[in-house]
Amino acid sequence: METYTFTVQDSESGMRIDAYLAACLPDASRAYVQKLIRENQVQCNSRPVKANYRVQTSDCVVIVLPEQREPEILPENIPLDILYEDAELLVVNKPKQMVVHPSAGHTEHTLVNALLYHCAGSLSGINGVLRPGIVHRIDQDTTGALVVCKTDRAHRALAEQLAVHSITRRYRAICIGTLKEEQMTITGNIGRHPADRKKMAIVKSGGKPAVTHVKLLENLSKGYAYIECELETGRTHQIRVHMASIGHPILGDPLYGPKKQPVGGLQGQVLHAMVIGFIHPVTGNYLEVTAPLPSEFEATLRKLT
Secondary structure: OEEEEEEOOHHHOOOEHHHHHHHHOOOEOHHHHHHHHHOOOEEEOOEEOOOOOEOOOOOEEEEEEOOOOOOOOOOOOOOOOEEEEOOOEEEEEEOOOOOOOOEEOEOOOOHHHHHHHHHOOOOOOOOOOOOOOEOOOOOOOOEEEEEEEOOHHHHHHHHHHHHOOOOEEEEEEEEEOOOOOOEEEEEOOEEEOOOOOOOEEEOOOOOEOOEEEEEEEEEEOOOEEEEEEEEOOOOOOHHHHHHHHOOOOEOOOOOOOOOOOOOOOOOOOOEEEEEEEEEOOOOOOEEEEEOOOOHHHHHHHHHHO
């Protein structure tokens, strides 16, 4: 079992303790945290609490996570938009609101469930039973191209390319505000936000180096910009953090954008992983795959043009 201790920050005061802990532990769902609270595995200031307790600044919250038995992840017949496939790997076009892999309290309806059905068990096992075939991720509400490995040799080869930043990853996005520069490079180490554990941030100490190259495709008529972002590194929420850091958050981003979104009807950030390119682990040839813009993205572009 593992024990985690957290101290509530000013910005977190007033949150329900179940929501607070779910934010502190990104791989634990709120329902799972509630289950642990019912089992008296959570204490605040050395006392048991209920799930509706609202934390206060400087509260000391302790949660005990029992030893996890790896859950059985079942195949599910969920349709996949496959952009490329061979015996070693496949590239899927991930839809919005699909989680890539299971986590504590969340073992159904993920991309991995769909892959287990489609590939009939033929997925690399390097990342364990929760993440078979998964060599990189994109956020739940980010759409687009994601490479999945069927064999361990493909997984190792792709992981090595990711480690040296040689994989091509180009995203399309709409950001808030028009841009003056046609091209720019944003840098800054990214780590966990010091006051809000749900967020990542550019940090002065610690974190990991992050580099995003931004190209202006078109300044839209209503105060937005259509951009292409190429990742030199691949940190959690990298594009979303970097664009917010220069005052141009991604449109629809509920975490890094304005509290009141200027355009209604969006389901999360307007961010799409459009191109992924890499050296094929067996043929040695460069393979580049493009995921077309989703209809919601195109509709938003038309609305803002």
